Amino acid sequence: MKIVFGFLATIILIVSLAPFSYASDPSPLQDFCVALNASAVPVFVNGKFCKNPNMVVADDFYFSGLNKPGNTSNAVGSNVTAVNVDNLPGLNTLGISAVRIDYKPNGLNPPHTHPRATEILVVLEGTLFVGFVTSNPGNKLFTKYLNPGDVFVFPEGLIHFQLNVGKTNAIAFAGLSSQNPGVITIAKAVFGSEPTIDPNVLAMAFQVEMNMIDSLLQAQSD
Known part of the structure; x- marks a missing residue:
C-alpha cells in the first residue's frame, strides 16, 4: 500500500509541477522585483537584480509611448517598439512584455523567433498576412490573413513573420510570455x-x- 501511495504521490507532484516546467520565466517569489541597473556589478544572474522595495516608485511600473508610430523608413518597412524589462523595470520576474509593430504598405516584420516566449498578436489597423513554421522534421507552414480585431498566436521559439498586404499603414500590438523574450532575425543571424x-x-x-x-x-x- 505504501508503494502504491508513494507512486501516486509522485505522479501528482509531477503533474502539479508540469505547468511551471513549461513557463518561459521563473515564477516570482514576492510581490515584485523591480529591476536594478547593475551592469557595473561583476556578477551574472539569469535576470535582473532587485531594487530595494523601499525605494520602488510608481514610475518603475510605467511606460509611455506606445501611442506613437514607429519609423518604418527602413529596408523592410516595419518598426517594432518593445516594452520589456530593459525599459520597464517593474516587469522583472513577471514573465510578460509587449510590443507595438508598425508596417507601411508592403512592410514586413521578417522571419524571426523569440527563443524565450510565445507571442499573441492583435491587429488594430490594416490587413496582415502572418504565419509560422513548425520545427523539424515537418516544417509545416500555418498562415492567416488578419484584419482589425483579429488575434493570432505564434508558439514559443518557432519562426514567424507578418506582412502588410493592405494599401494603408498597419498597426499591431503583441504580448509575449517573457520579461525578455529575445529576438533572432533569421536572415541577419545567418548572413x-x-x-x-x-x-x-x-x-x-x-x-x-x-x-x-x-x-x-x-x-x-x-
Whole structure:
C-alpha cells in the first residue's frame, strides 16, 4: 500500500509541477522585483537584480509611448517598439512584455523567433498576412490573413513573420510570455553574424552557388 501511495504521490507532484516546467520565466517569489541597473556589478544572474522595495516608485511600473508610430523608413518597412524589462523595470520576474509593430504598405516584420516566449498578436489597423513554421522534421507552414480585431498566436521559439498586404499603414500590438523574450532575425543571424559564418558552410546548407552567398553576405553588411 505504501508503494502504491508513494507512486501516486509522485505522479501528482509531477503533474502539479508540469505547468511551471513549461513557463518561459521563473515564477516570482514576492510581490515584485523591480529591476536594478547593475551592469557595473561583476556578477551574472539569469535576470535582473532587485531594487530595494523601499525605494520602488510608481514610475518603475510605467511606460509611455506606445501611442506613437514607429519609423518604418527602413529596408523592410516595419518598426517594432518593445516594452520589456530593459525599459520597464517593474516587469522583472513577471514573465510578460509587449510590443507595438508598425508596417507601411508592403512592410514586413521578417522571419524571426523569440527563443524565450510565445507571442499573441492583435491587429488594430490594416490587413496582415502572418504565419509560422513548425520545427523539424515537418516544417509545416500555418498562415492567416488578419484584419482589425483579429488575434493570432505564434508558439514559443518557432519562426514567424507578418506582412502588410493592405494599401494603408498597419498597426499591431503583441504580448509575449517573457520579461525578455529575445529576438533572432533569421536572415541577419545567418548572413550578418560576427564573425561571418564560413561561406562554404552557407553554400552547402542552402544548396546554392557561392556567388549567391557572397551577394547575401554583402547585402547584410550594407
